[in-house]
Amino acid sequence: MTLSKTIGIIGGGQLGQMMAIAAIYRGHKVLTLDPVAACPASRVSEVIVADYADVEALRTLVERCDVLTYEFENVDAASLDAVADKAFLPQGTDLLRISQNRIAEKNFLKKAGVGLAPYRVITSSSDLSDYDFATKRVLKTATGGYDGHGQVVIHDEASLAQAKVFANQTDCVLEDFVPFDMEISVLVSGNGRELTVFPVQENSHRNNILSKTIVPARISENVAEKAVQMARKIATDLQLFGTLCIEMFVAGSTILVNEIAPRPHNSGHYSIEACNFSQFDTHILGILGEPLPDIQLHAPAIMLNILGQDMEAAQTFLAKHPQAHLHLYGKAEVKHNRKMGHITLLTEQVESVGEF
Secondary structure (H helix, E strand, C coil): CCCCEEEEEEEECCCHHHHHHHHCCCCEEEEEEECCCHHHHCCCCCEECCCCCCCHHHHHHHCCEEEEEEECCCCCCHHHHHHEEEEECCCCHHHHHHCCCHHHHEEEEEECCCCCCCEEECHHHHHCCCCCCCCEEEEEECCCCCCCCCCECCCCCCHHHHHHHHHCCCCCEEEEEECCCCCEEEEEECCCCCCCEEECCCCCCEEEEEEEEEECCCCHHHHHHHHHHHHHHHHHHHHEEEEEEEEEECCCEEEEEEEECCCCCCCHHHHHHHHHHHHHHHHHHHHHCCCCCCEEECCCCCEEEEEHHHHHHHHHHHHHCCCEEEECCCCCCCCCCEEEEEEECCCCCCHHHHCC
16 A cells, blocks of 8 residues: 555646546545646646646646656647656656657557558648549548547548648548447556456447447457457557556457557546446556556446536436436536536446437
């Protein structure tokens, strides 16, 4: 058991908030760095109000904390390197750089030997000249993309024109659009010596934003085991500390890795109620180098994202399902497509629960 530590979290959104809660339950103090004073994590931790790339603010965070972590992958790695001489950041910045850049990510995953959709690197619009529409493809900017931003599915001249605009602005990856049966994800946590893995999760998206997660995923044991082994290989190659999410596509018996996220993930929120340890618990244990538990699923579960436009529908859902668990993140302003919270429902009847 690690005695009380001060944990610094870079990023004060809902992930930082839930990380902080997990740390506080274990007797640790939390200090968060975020540009917004009233960020969700401010409800449970002290906040240093500064930009994520503010080196002086990061130095202050380092001086006051025993260990650092980050809640999302768009933290500036160079700024963290600038304070690396005094910071204890078990996850390191190599993992950040891999997950921040799709080209670096593809190179890493290819080296790890996991399945990937066919792709090529695009460095300018000239790489898209004489484009062949016979194969459906999606162009993704190498950096800065999330929840569908920085992406365009190329299917006609208009979408190709948009892709060329992206390609002239930044390096991109052009992926074949692979028909798939299901999107899944696997959460794995590490402490530098050992790994623990969560059940395979089945994910549904709406407008490129996660809408619903079902656990366990409705796939065969063989496919689930293949996904878990793939996740273990990636985590082992990374010498993982903390929680990592690997997003994948299932096409028949084939699994293709889509991307990795070096942190707890939206699709893993169900674990707070549905598992013996949550993804946030194992993240904190992992970055502190503590032993990791085997994960047990108490019951099948469904997690529903609550976006800004879903607030009324979520209230109706809760009235019909009083046994559901509500999490609201305390964001000051309700906006369309903004993640305001989530609901987790433990149920054997996953097919009967729709989306908002």
